[in-house]
Amino acid sequence: MGYLKLVVKESLRLHPSGVLIPGQSSTITNVKGYHIPAKTRVLINVWSVHRDPKEWEKPDEFIPERFLNNPIDFKGQDFKYIPFGSGRRGCPGISFGMAIVEIAIANLLYWFDWKTPGGEDLDMREGFGVTVNKKIPLELVPISHFSS
Numbered sequence: 001m002g003y004l005k006l007v008v009k010e011s012l013r014l015h016p017s018g019v020l021i022p023g024q025s026s027t028i029t030n031v032k033g034y035h036i037p038a039k040t041r042v043l044i045n046v047w048s049v050h051r052d053p054k055e056w057e058k059p060d061e062f063i064p065e066r067f068l069n070n071p072i073d074f075k076g077q078d079f080k081y082i083p084f085g086s087g088r089r090g091c092p093g094i095s096f097g098m099a100i101v102e103i104a105i106a107n108l109l110y111w112f113d114w115k116t117p118g119g120e121d122l123d124m125r126e127g128f129g130v131t132v133n134k135k136i137p138l139e140l141v142p143i144s145h146f147s148s
């Protein structure tokens with residue numbers, strides 16, 4: 001289960017469910033030289049924050065071990081990793097969401113091995129949408145660990 005947590009963290013880094021988080025500036029502010037007036041609609045591009053090469057080593061590679069012995073968590077305190085957003089409007093369902101994801105994946109892996117129909121690699125390209133989705137729907141063949 002320890003490694004599964006790292007895998008989920010890394011999956012949410014590479015494929016955050018909310019790619020663009022909408023918000024509005026409450027006061028005049030300045031972000032890295034960009035003047036932002038009050039009440040401006042802003043979109044936080046989580047996808048690119050999570051793949052920023054200045055912040056992440058080998059940003060496009062799936063490396064769950066990067067979160068091993070790493071204090072970074074889901075709470076949005078560290079702005080380079082914000083799969084659940086951050087601040088007052090951050091996701092209130094973090095614990096519930098993580099529990100569901102972990103239980104579902106742990107069960108799928110406990111009962112079955114999985115392979116692609118033709119043994120091909122997974123196509124991880126994303127489609128366009130408000131929330132993340134796979135460009136090509138996932139198709140897998142389950143192989144039971146237990147004979148009936």
Ligand code: HEM
Nearest residue numbers: 017018021083084085086088089090091092093096097098
């Ligand atoms: C893996 C699962 C989930 C992910 C990745 C996720 C992600 C997010 C993100 C990115 C936001 C926007 C945060 C922001 O604006 O800064 C959000 C908001 C929200 N989420 Fe989740 N969420 C998940 C599960 C859940 C669950 C299980 C619930 C409720 C049971 C939930 C309830 C909400 C609500 C109510 C908001 C709006 C909060 C507000 O605007 O004040 N989420 N979530």
